[in-house]
Amino acid sequence: MKKSSNWSFNYNGNNDFYKQDCLDFLRDTDFQSFSQYGKLVNRRYIEAKRIYLFDSYFRNFLQEILERLEVFLKKSTADALTIGYNKSIYIFEDDDLYYSGQSKYCKENPKRQDLVLKTKYHLSRLVLEKQDDAIISKQINQYGVVLPWTVFRLMTFGNLASFLIALQPEYRNKVAAHISSVLNQEDKIPAKILLSWCNALRYLRNICSHNGRLYSRLHHTLPAFHRSDRELLEIDLDNDGKTLLDFLQNYNMIN
Structure with missing residues (x-):
């Protein structure tokens, strides 16, 4: 997500702050559906998750x-x-x-x-x-x-x-x-x-x-x-x- 699709997991300068949260979240969440929300917020993970x-x-x-x-x-x-x-x-x-x-x-x-x-x-x-x-x-x-x-x-x-x-x-x-x-x-x-x-x-x-x-x-x-x-x-x-x-x-x- 980060390297190929430019998703952001940044928080206070930490570029991988939400990485583990994302891994846990996507274990039981369909990525294709979730990615629609990412497109609405410039692929900022935490904002996409909140909207989802x-x-x-x-x-x-x-x-x-x-x-x-x-x-x-x-x-x-x-x-x-x-x-x-x-x-x-x-x-x-x-x-x-x-x-x-x-x-x-x-x-x-x-x-x-x-x-x-x-x-x-x-x-x-x-x-x-x-x-x-x-x-x-x-x-x-x-x-x-x-x-x-x-x-x-x-x-x-x-x-x-x-x-x-x-x-x-x-x-x-x-x-x-x-x-x-x-x-x-x-x-x-x-x-x-x-x-x-x-x-x-x-x-x-x-x-x-x-x-x-x-x-x-x-x-x-x-x-x-x-x-x-x-x-x-x-x-x-x-x-x-x-x-x-x-x-x-x-x-x-x-x-």
């Missing part, structure tokens, strides 16, 4: 918040769609969820057909992958299907975002209205905003889950701005609102 450790702490902190948001969004979607649903057809097979009279959402639209088929396939796959689970097998034996709220519990953030995209506008709006039910009129969350937030949260969750770097990173899957928040947000114009601070400011409505 802070980023690790912050990822874990965000992971807890994102998990709570995920549970809330899955429960809210399940409640919005299942409360009052009284058809005999299994809800995930009900074409009314996915198709409407609009040309973009009609059954004759090949793109819509493909999206709906993929959605139903992924939902079936979720169940098949968990078929040995005691709760899943019990429900299949008792009802012939897995209960809708159990299916929602199985979903990942990505599954949920994809499912909301597959819904036709009436049901998508129903989910957004259910989530917004406790908010003032000016703070209601439109379905389009909800879709954007779910997709952006999925993206952020994936970074945290795979130990990706958050520090000094510009994000490219961004949440849309809610109309009532625009005046409150302070966007870094040089970075076009892509920093993590700008990213997270959009979620005060859900919180």
Whole structure:
């Protein structure tokens, strides 16, 4: 690191002060991931280590918040769609969820057909992958299907975002209205905003889950701005609102 890549281990004139600390640290830390932080601080070891450790702490902190948001969004979607649903057809097979009279959402639209088929396939796959689970097998034996709220519990953030995209506008709006039910009129969350937030949260969750770097990173899957928040947000114009601070400011409505 020192001879080939010009890393600095200097402290008060001692050029190898942090050498042993580095050797100990890298015994259980991936150097390729760590080196990204070094590039941000001119390969000064101790500064890179501090940023790395802070980023690790912050990822874990965000992971807890994102998990709570995920549970809330899955429960809210399940409640919005299942409360009052009284058809005999299994809800995930009900074409009314996915198709409407609009040309973009009609059954004759090949793109819509493909999206709906993929959605139903992924939902079936979720169940098949968990078929040995005691709760899943019990429900299949008792009802012939897995209960809708159990299916929602199985979903990942990505599954949920994809499912909301597959819904036709009436049901998508129903989910957004259910989530917004406790908010003032000016703070209601439109379905389009909800879709954007779910997709952006999925993206952020994936970074945290795979130990990706958050520090000094510009994000490219961004949440849309809610109309009532625009005046409150302070966007870094040089970075076009892509920093993590700008990213997270959009979620005060859900919180």
